[in-house]
Structure formats: structure tokens, C-alpha cells
Amino acid sequence: MDHFPGTWGRPRNDVYGAYDHSYLHTTGPKTHTSSPAVTGTSVIGVKFNGGVVLATDNLASYGSLARFTDVKRLRTFGENAVVGFGGDVSDMQYIDRLLESMDIRENYSSHGNMLNAKNLHTYLAKVFYKRRSEFNPLWNHVLVAGFDGEGKPFLSSADLLGTTFSGPHLATGFGAHLAVPILRRLFPEERPIEDISKEEAVSALKDCLKVLFYRDARSIDKYSIAVITKDGIDLKEDEQIENQSWAFAERIKGYGAQTK
Template identity: 30%
Template sequence: MLGGFNPYQPCWDTINDKDDFNINSSAKTHIINPLATEAERSIRTRTVTPVVTGSSVAAFTFKDGVILAADILGSYGSLAKYRNHPRIHQVNDKTVLAVSGDLSDADYIKEAIDTKVDEDLVQEDGGEMTPLALYSWCTRLMYHRRTKFNPLLTSIIVAGMENKEPFLGRINDKGSAYKEFLIMTGIGNHLAQGWIRTILENSNKLNKDQAEQLMDRIIKQLFYRDCRAFARYRVCIVTNDGVEFKAKEVQPDWSLAPLLRNTE
């Protein structure tokens, strides 16, 4: 059985690889399996590094509803290129969606959700995308894409009013999900979540004005510390009365900058 085997005879792989065709004067016959080559090509072309990204999203519940905030910047690497890209999407009168991460994947998610909402309207059965329904649907979407080795590199925050009670949940790019009274994505999860959680846990339920003041403080802190943050941002407040959007801008105070030393 081993009579025809020559250990000194070069043996090349049959996979279509660029290095396989750089062999001088090779008389090798290339046998390519179309199915294997197509599968390999599909895996190699998956997006593994987001190009245009959005930074942190902050959200927490208060006495009468849920408040969210995110800046409107789309960063092309480290370039502040797209300066009017809202990342909070209203689904209906009681449900909103906020995204961070790859903005092209975020646009795909928004279009998929809008298509689902249109399908529900066509049915005319009174069904409506509630926050809990959207939360569950997004977990299935993200997990499905993950199992296909083509994940959507985006973090999703679903917020709204479920049975007249505040609802807040997060889904990551792997389809893992959880519900909490305070959720932050991006670097804000490390820079701001600790002291905000302390405030919310040690105080009674905030009213709408107090929640808005706290959110402005959060976004200002992130603007100081996050190099991908932007001064202009949008605040979304969801209550039983509906969804309200506000466009705001951080007014920074850099008077302490000359006093800082050894910060490089």
C-alpha cells in the first residue's frame, strides 16, 4: 500500500489559495471543490471589524417612564465624519430602540424592525410591537445571525412602557440579553455606570425633570472622557403619554485644563 509513496515528493493542498499558484513551473492539476471554495469565501468575507461606529448609549428608568440618550456622531475610525446620525429609533408610541456599535448593522436592524411593524399593520389583528415583544424578537435576530457566523456587531437597547410600567432591556451581538433599571453601552459602561447606579439606588424614584438633569450630567461626563463622543445628542423620554425627543448640546467647561499636569 505504501509502495507508491515518496516522502520527498512535494504535496500541495487542493484548496484554491494564492500561495498555491506561486510555485515555479508546477505541472500540478488543481482540483477545486466549488462548494468548499464558496463556503470558505463566505466565511472570509464576514465583517469582523466595524468601520463606522457609534459610541455609548445611556438609559435608565424613573418613576413615570424610561429615558435614553445618545449622541448623533458616526465615527469613521477616529474621524468624526457623520455628524447627524441619530441612534435612537422610535418604533411606535410606546417602544423605542437605541443602538451602538457598527452603524451599518444598526441600519439593517432598523429596517428589519420597520418591516416587521408593517407586517403587523397589514394583518389588522390589533397586534402591536410592545417593548417586551421587540426585546424577544431582537434576541432571536441577533442569535440567529451569530449561529450563521455572521453576527450583527451592534448592541441594542429596547425601552418603553409595558403594561403601563417602565421596561428596559439590552441585547448584545451574540444574542445574550438582560433587563435592568440602568443600562449603558460602549465605554460608558465603564466610565459612568458605577456612580450613576449609586445615585439611583440611594434615591427614591426620580421624577421626569430630575431624570433629565441626571441624563444631561451623564452625557457631559462622557463627552469629557470618551474620545469618540460628540457634543450634540438626543434625549428620548418614554412615558404613558407617548414618546418625546429633545435635541441638546453639551456646554463644556475647560477652565481646569491648564491646571492639569502629567495626564499624557
């Protein structure tokens, strides 16, 4: 009997030759960031008359496992800017440290001006492009919401390639396929932003989060939502989707180990 488990299941050396370990030795670059392990899914944003609303769920998945159910993926910057992160959670934490250090520098600077959302988006786009050009990308897709230098509502995205675009409503991840069609139906292009109220925008995002909970296997019913206006940021991080249809499953009894 072979008492060495490391050799179990391998071809016999006397028949096929010794096992070749050379593939384990490589001088190539590390590729950790090209295979993200813990990831977050969709970020959704909508402009309305007087501001922007941004929302994400609180799940971070380990592959297909819903592993971490209390990960907040909205980050505030200053008094009128919020960044929503989709993608790799470790890269999100790295960017969060970058933004925190920049926030400290801005607060202690002598000029007395804070970066607005448009400045912040430009900075993040350059960071993404730099890391992509070094073949060490930050595996994220972010939405930046707030106000530009003229005081108008601002919403724009940047991805791991440094690609950027803006719009009245945006989404990342699976939300780009499921949430954006809902938002386009509710807020068509011919409808001006001035006609969209804060209540309408918040209600639309909650409907989108509910659809994503039903249809996206990497989403849960707990979410964070931020409403950015000239008065500041109203951030709620422990919200629950209401009136969800999946609740009926809790009342099903008599199968498996359930006895009551």
C-alpha cells in the same frame, strides 16, 4: 530605474524569488461584519416613575476619525418603544429596515395590537442570536426602552451574541464604565423607581453625556434624547451639551496658523 511603482520596496526576485500572490486567493468566508468600519458609541437609559429616558450622542466614527457628526442612533417603534443603537452603523441600518417592515405589518394586521417594548426586545435578541449562530453577527449592542405587557416601564439590552439583561439603568460601550457608576450613585438599588422623577432622570443622563464627551474619544457634544411615557415619545435629536469646559479652547489664539 524601475518604472513600475507596484514593485517599489519589494525584495528583488533574483535574490529572494518571485513574489507569492497565493495569499490573495482564498475560498474562506467573507468577514466584513467581523471588522466594523463606522461605529457609534454609548447608549444610556434610566427608568423613572412613569417611563424611561434614553440618550445617545450623534457621532459615527470611522475608526478613530470623528467622521459623521449627525447620525441619529435612536429609533422609535410604535407609540411607546425606542431602540438605541451602539456599534456598527451599517448593521444598525439593516436592523432599522427590519423594524420598519415589522412596524408596517403590525399596523396593517387584523388583530389590532402593537408589539410592546418587551416583545420588541425578545425579537431583537432572537435576531442577534440567529446571526451569531450563523457566524455572521450583527455588530451592535442595543437598549430597548418602553413598556411591557403590564404597562410597567421596561429597559433591557441585547448584544451581538444574543445576551440579554435588564435593569433600572443601563449603558452600552464606554458608558458601561463611565456612566453606570454615576447612575448607581444617583439611583442606588435601595431607591425605588417610584421615587425617581422624570426631571431627575433627564438631568442624570445629561450629566453622563457630558462626562462621556470629556472622557470618551469617540463621543461629541451633540446628542439625541427620548423620554417615553404613557402619553407617547418625546424625541429630541439635535441637542447640545451645555456649559462644557472645552469651550475655552476656542479663545486660545497665537499658535500655528492663527493670527487673530
